[in-house]
Amino acid sequence: MDVVFNQVFAGLSFASILLIIALGLAIIYGTMGVINLAHGEFVMLGAYATWALQTYAGLGVVTALPLVFLAVAAAGWIIEKVIVQRLYARPLDTILATWGIGIIIQQAVRLGIGPDSRFVQGPQWLTGNLQIGNLVMSNYRLFVIAFAIFILGATWLLMTRTEFGMKLRAVIQNRNISECYGIKAEKVYSVTFAYGAGLAGIAGALITPLFSTIPTMGTGLVVDAFLVVIVGGLGSLMGTAAAAMLIGEVTALFSIVMNDTLGRIAVLAGIILLIRFRPRGLFPSDTRR
Amino acid sequence: MKRRDFLGRVGAAGTMGLTGALSVPALLSGSRHAYAAGDDIPIGVLFSLTGAVAVVEHTLHDAALMAIAEINADGGVHGKQLRPIVEDPASDPATYADRARRLMIRDKCVSVFGSYTSSSRQAVLPIAEQRNNLYWYPTLYEGRECSRNIMYGGALANQQQDILIPWLIENFGKKFYMIGNNYVYPKEENNYCRILLNELGGEVVHEEYVPMGHSDFSSVINRIRAEQPDVIFSTLVGDSDVAFSRQYHAAELNPDKMPIVSLTRSEVEVKAIGGEAAAGHFSSAPYFMGHESPENERFVENYRSRYGGDQVTHFVSEAAYFQIYQFKAALEKLDPDNITPIGIRDAAMGMTMKAPQGEILIDDNLHTHLWPKVAQWQADGQAKVILQSEERVTPKPYAAYPGQECTGEGLVKA
Known part of the structure; x- marks a missing residue:
């Protein structure tokens, strides 16, 4: 029984990381219909930004978070302005363009910083475990879960309680009519893209103490994040959250019942079945495209 | 073709005919090209500098090039410099095979040094065997292989x-x-x-x-x-x-x-x-970087002064380094006018050498006797x-x- 509880926590921990990555992806796709294949590289940039801030400025992972968010958001903003914005009318080309951007960023980091794995020290005040009976929870992972919930809440507030959020939702529902009402869709797009990138950056910063910081680190994660977005239903915030939980827990469960390799196969098979019967995901949003 | 070369080949073909060992492939590979005929000795360096395994392989590349530079600074072999020809196989096994073929045929390398992963070694293996060339592989690996054209420098199970x-x-x-x-x-x-x-x-x-x-x-x-x-x-x-x-x-x-x-x-x-x-x-x-021996001290010191004080040496880069020296020692035993990959292999068998980890020996099965730690x-x-x-x-x-x-x-x- 202990194993089950511990495994539920492991699933939750994995889900929280997935959620932060997938949120950015879901917002960018939901708003602009852009499938951002460079998203994994934003995660990687976030991790490297954390490494740079720690190595050269002596900042801890948690202190660095706002700066990492701003830095990666700025990178996302520039990429949106320079490349993605010119391709809104050609959604298929954005896939190719973002894929290319991803490769460029990855290789630039490899050439500029080097291909070997970088070390980032985790926060000292979050070492150790919280132990309840036989349930052992790493403090750092608890922090990541709390932070993911915070980000989900903040994003929800941003979307529903601010003027920007209203404009954003208007643009999602109908870009042309929104523009007639004086909303600058291009500006909304730029900010959204930057926000999504920033979230990816935060995810990258948060995983550095647990994972290995290398130029290719984002590639594997972004595949999982795409799965979350597909299962959750495109453009739905709550759907994304629910799907992240579901995939995290199911992965954890399968990996303890079978093993990580078979668990992964089972999860992918499950997702194929799911989209066969619910092609628009668990919680499709009712927007007109 | 010089007259002496011509006579030499006729003579070689004649000997093969007499001993009854004459076969079409042997004749073809025997007359294809002369190795190391120029003023230097071309050797292939085939470590990935890009792609997934570049992280490790660039250190192997560095260690191998350092050994080559040391040997050249020391006067080379038989008065000839070693000329490294560097190819980047980009972590892709098919590219390893392609670049290995290029190094062995076009560049007439007498040996190629490369690979970290087993999959890339296995991609090069048929090429090395087909060209009867020599591939020096520095990594520990799983065994179950017994090629006569690969020199295995790493540890076995x-x-x-x-x-x-x-x-x-x-x-x-x-x-x-x-x-x-x-x-x-x-x-x-x-x-x-x-x-x-x-x-x-x-x-x-x-x-x-x-x-x-x-x-x-x-x-x-x-x-x-x-x-x-x-x-x-x-x-x-x-x-x-x-x-x-x-x-x-x-x-x-x-x-x-x-x-x-x-x-x-x-x-x-x-x-x-x-x-x-x-x-x-x-x-x-x-091998570990902290191992205490005069050879290792020299190795670590040279490596750090060449590539930076924060660099590390490790059990694969050590082998990438000593294999170049094994290659050199084998070359020295050969007649400078008649250097062939197979000659190098045969000269290397049974040879001992002081490596950073201790005195190592090349077995007749082309794997290396090592000092486990x-x-x-x-x-x-x-x-x-x-x-x-x-x-x-x-x-x-x-x-x-x-x-x-x-x-x-x-x-x-x-």
């Missing part, structure tokens, strides 16, 4: 585990938990480990493989916590090893009671893991050697497969 496993059972206990990435090396190593454990009365409480690049180990750690093994026997590589160790440390599992014992972790991985998280765990390999990682990121084999250990690529043996004549099945 028996060289990594024979001293390690009894020592672990004695010091920690009999319950082993095996974790590795899902490919051939971990499976073969675990296979050999099971044989040793059976003999010694040990047991495997769990054996599992995760996909390459797998980075979330919470489930594995939960299972370890539930099973309470005595030893975590790890054949995880690269990023997976880094992620696993960091998460193992974050979960506060105690290395004194449940150490991770790795066959693949070197100074490179520990640099990324961080000394604090790696401290207390073990690795088994023939077990080391414990320290908080400063260095390994402290705590157990060293008392004798040089013979390489047995088929140790887990009774009835098969790799000898100077190739694979012999009983």
Whole structure:
């Protein structure tokens, strides 16, 4: 029984990381219909930004978070302005363009910083475990879960309680009519893209103490994040959250019942079945495209 | 064609005819080209500088080029300089094969040095055999191979585990938990480990493989916590090893009671893991940067002054380095006018050399006799050697497969 509880926590921990990555992806796709294949590289940039801030400025992972968010958001903003914005009318080309951007960023980091794995020290005040009976929870992972919930809440507030959020939702529902009402869709797009990138950056910063910081680190994660977005239903915030939980827990469960390799196969098979019967995901949003 | 060359070839063909060894392929390969006919000796350097394995292979590339530079600065071989021809196979096995072919045919290299992964070595193997050239492979690997055209410089299962496993059972206990990435090396190593454990009365409480690049180990750690093994026997590589160790440390599992014992972790991985998280765990390999010998001191010092004070040497880069010296020593034994890859191979067999790890010997089966060591990682990121084999250990690529043996004549099945 202990194993089950511990495994539920492991699933939750994995889900929280997935959620932060997938949120950015879901917002960018939901708003602009852009499938951002460079998203994994934003995660990687976030991790490297954390490494740079720690190595050269002596900042801890948690202190660095706002700066990492701003830095990666700025990178996302520039990429949106320079490349993605010119391709809104050609959604298929954005896939190719973002894929290319991803490769460029990855290789630039490899050439500029080097291909070997970088070390980032985790926060000292979050070492150790919280132990309840036989349930052992790493403090750092608890922090990541709390932070993911915070980000989900903040994003929800941003979307529903601010003027920007209203404009954003208007643009999602109908870009042309929104523009007639004086909303600058291009500006909304730029900010959204930057926000999504920033979230990816935060995810990258948060995983550095647990994972290995290398130029290719984002590639594997972004595949999982795409799965979350597909299962959750495109453009739905709550759907994304629910799907992240579901995939995290199911992965954890399968990996303890079978093993990580078979668990992964089972999860992918499950997702194929799911989209066969619910092609628009668990919680499709009712927007007109 | 010079007259002397012509006569030489006619003579060679004549001899082959007399001994009855004349066959069409032999005649063709015999007359194709002369090796090292110019003022220098071309050698291929085939390590990935881009792509997934570039992290490790660039250090092998650096070590090999350093050895070449040292030899050249020392006057070369037979008064000729070694001319490294560098190709980047970009971590892709098919590209390894293609570049190896280019180095062996177009550039007429007398030897090619390369590869970290088994898959890339296996891609080059048919080329090396077909061209009857020589491929020097510095990495530890899983064995079960017996090519006459590959020089294996790394440790085999028996060289990594024979001293390690009894020592672990004695010091920690009999319950082993095996974790590795899902490919051939971990499976073969675990296979050999099971044989040793059976003999010694040990047991495997769990054996599992995760996909390459797998980075979330919470489930594995939960299972370890539930099973309470005595030893975590790890054949995880690269990023997976880094992620696993960091998460193992974050979960506060105690290395004194449940150490991770790795066959693949070197100074490179520990640099990324961080000394604090790696401290207390073990690795088994023939070489560690902290090994004390005059040869190693020189090696580390030269390496650092050449590539930077924060660089590390490790058990594969050491082999990438000493293999160039083995190659040089073999060349010196040959007639400078008649250098061939096969001549180099035959000269290298049975040769001894002082490497940073100790005095090594090339077996007739082209694998290397090495000095196994077990080391414990320290908080400063260095390994402290705590157990060293008392004798040089013979390489047995088929140790887990009774009835098969790799000898100077190739694979012999009983």
